[in-house]
Amino acid sequence: MADINFSGTYPAPDSRAPEGRSGAVRSGDLHWDIIELLFFAYRDFVGDADHELEVFGFGRAHHRVLHFVHRYPGLKVADLLDVLRITKQSLGRVLKQLLDEGYIVQKTGNNDRRQRLLFATAKGEALVGKLAGLQTDRITRALREIRPEGAETVRQFLRAMIDQDDPDKVLETILRTAGPNSKERA
Amino acid sequence: MADINFSGTYPAPDSRAPEGRSGAVRSGDLHWDIIELLFFAYRDFVGDADHELEVFGFGRAHHRVLHFVHRYPGLKVADLLDVLRITKQSLGRVLKQLLDEGYIVQKTGNNDRRQRLLFATAKGEALVGKLAGLQTDRITRALREIRPEGAETVRQFLRAMIDQDDPDKVLETILRTAGPNSKERA
DNA sequence: AAATTTATGTCAGCCATATTGACGTATCTT
DNA sequence: AAGATACGTCAATATGGCTGACATAAATTT
Numbered sequence: 001m002a003d004i005n006f007s008g009t010y011p012a013p014d015s016r017a018p019e020g021r022s023g024a025v026r027s028g029d030l031h032w033d034i035i036e037l038l039f040f041a042y043r044d045f046v047g048d049a050d051h052e053l054e055v056f057g058f059g060r061a062h063h064r065v066l067h068f069v070h071r072y073p074g075l076k077v078a079d080l081l082d083v084l085r086i087t088k089q090s091l092g093r094v095l096k097q098l099l100d101e102g103y104i105v106q107k108t109g110n111n112d113r114r115q116r117l118l119f120a121t122a123k124g125e126a127l128v129g130k131l132a133g134l135q136t137d138r139i140t141r142a143l144r145e146i147r148p149e150g151a152e153t154v155r156q157f158l159r160a161m162i163d164q165d166d167p168d169k170v171l172e173t174i175l176r177t178a179g180p181n182s183k184e185r186a
Numbered sequence: 187m188a189d190i191n192f193s194g195t196y197p198a199p200d201s202r203a204p205e206g207r208s209g210a211v212r213s214g215d216l217h218w219d220i221i222e223l224l225f226f227a228y229r230d231f232v233g234d235a236d237h238e239l240e241v242f243g244f245g246r247a248h249h250r251v252l253h254f255v256h257r258y259p260g261l262k263v264a265d266l267l268d269v270l271r272i273t274k275q276s277l278g279r280v281l282k283q284l285l286d287e288g289y290i291v292q293k294t295g296n297n298d299r300r301q302r303l304l305f306a307t308a309k310g311e312a313l314v315g316k317l318a319g320l321q322t323d324r325i326t327r328a329l330r331e332i333r334p335e336g337a338e339t340v341r342q343f344l345r346a347m348i349d350q351d352d353p354d355k356v357l358e359t360i361l362r363t364a365g366p367n368s369k370e371r372a
Numbered sequence: 373a374a375a376t377t378t379a380t381g382t383c384a385g386c387c388a389t390a391t392t393g394a395c396g397t398a399t400c401t402t
Numbered sequence: 403a404a405g406a407t408a409c410g411t412c413a414a415t416a417t418g419g420c421t422g423a424c425a426t427a428a429a430t431t432t
Contacts, residue, residue: 030318031325032257036360037344039250042228043271044349061418064225071218077380085229090419092381114379114428132216139217142346146339153336154343158223160328163230174222245388263409276390278410300399300408377430383423391416400407 048134056127061086061094062103063131069104070120070128072170076109077116082168103127234320242313247272247280248289249317255290256306256314258356262295263302268354289313 049063056062061084068083069075077095081088095118098104103124109115120128143151159175167175235249242248247270254269255261263281267274281304284290289310295301306314329337345361353361 029322030315031322032318033360033363034325034341034344035253035318035321036257037341037348038228038231040357040360041344041347042224045224045347047349059417067221071222078378086418087420088380089382089421093418096381109379112379112429114426116380129216132218132221135221136215136217138347139220142343145346146342150339150343153332153339155220155223156332157328157336157340158220158227160331161227161231161324162223163233171226174219174226177219247389264407272389273391274409275392275411279389282410295408298400298408302409373432375430375432378428380426380428382425385421387418387420389417389419392414394412396409396411398408398410400405402403402405 045135045138048138049131052131052134058097059094061090062098063128065091065094065098066103066120066124066128067132068170069118070125072173073119074107074117075170077118079169080118083170098124231321231324234324235317238317238320244283245280247276248284249314251277251280251284252289252306252310252314253318254356255304256311258359259305260293260303261356263304265355266304269356284310 046060050060053059053063064084065080068080072079077088077091080095081091084091095104099106102121105119105121106116107119109117143154146154162171162175164175232246236246239245239249250270251266254266258265263274263277266281267277270277281290285292288307291305291307292302293305295303329340332340348357348361350361
């Protein structure tokens with residue numbers, strides 16, 4: 001019976017479990033490595049911002065709202081709901097905090113006066129810029145590890161990882177910018 | 187004052203907010219695009235598994251536990267806590283469910299009988315394999331969009347995005363496997 | 373003009389997942 | 403024998419999701 005020594009290292013990820021494994025699952029063609037790399041990379045990536053947000057008494061939800069409002073000034077509440085894929089009740093709480101504490105302001109729409117267009121204040125931009133700075137530092141460090149063309153390869157990969165069907169308006173903007181027919185196309 | 191038309195498209199992401207922006211934040215060298223691509227890519231990537239997990243009454247936490255137990259058979263509870271970066275109280279609940287429902291089994295350590303070594307059962311492997319299959323399909327699709335060498339570039343980028351200091355044992359295994367001195371090194 | 377739809381906000385409650393602190397027990401180490 | 407370690411558990415709390423219901427103002431349709 002597999003008696004593995006756990007004092008130091010683990011068995012190679014592909015070693016067998018003692019009980020045997022279900023033969024039903026495909027085992028050779030699964031991208032286990034990239035799945036795990038994505039987990040760890042994203043964990044540490046958002047960790048940068050999370051630590052800083054604690055200081056302000058905010059969570060990841062606040063960051064996401066502030067980020068997209070900053071990046072797409074005049075965003076409507078409905079659009080934010082599409083992007084974040086949460087309910088308006090959930091959004092309401094964090095949005096109210098950001099409004100109350102002066103990180104975001106609302107502005108009644110000119111075409112449609114029902115709309116509350118959202119804008120980041122200077123205070124909000126300062127915070128979101130600080131957070132983006134932390135995350136940019138990590139990205140910059142990572143890009144140094146690969147060839148110069150690698151940056152565009154990474155962008156293409158990440159874009160292709162995103163659901164292309166039924167994109168909301170923000171996502172459409174992102175996908176359109178240097179989209180499918182970019183420079184480094186094969 | 188910026189009167190933006192919201193009926194169709196958004197302004198380019200770099201357009202100015204109406205109130206002006208804090209000049210204190212650096213604005214030219216921030217990797218806004220990659221920050222957003224990571225957000226959307228990860229959102230859809232984990233979404234694949236999330237949908238399937240709902241069927242089983244499980245959440246993302248169950249997936250992570252099952253994944254790492256499957257990949258690193260004989261994982262200790264303490265190691266799992268290191269990897270997932272949660273408290274043992276949080277882990278306790280999901281782990282208990284997975285044990286009760288037969289996705290994972292415990293085995294007392296041979297060297298140290300205090301340890302509860304964790305292994306995925308056939309049932310557990312079937313589930314984690316199914317989930318990995320969904321995520322692999324997305325990754326495979328994405329890799330088709332880039333040059334063949336691009337896959338290794340993506341791995342290098344993701345590895346470099348991970349905190350290299352103080353890696354736990356699982357992470358050490360991952361980083362060691364085809365680590366810093368891999369083939370496609372510049 | 374009246375009816376309907378849309379955009380937004382809010383109240384009330386529920387659930388999953390995380391947290392901290394305290395304590396208990398078995399086992400290994402010194 | 404004493405202390406440290408690995409794990410489990412009880413209790414209380416916070417955050418960030420959720421659903422359902424309802425209200426208001428403004429736009430749109432009839």
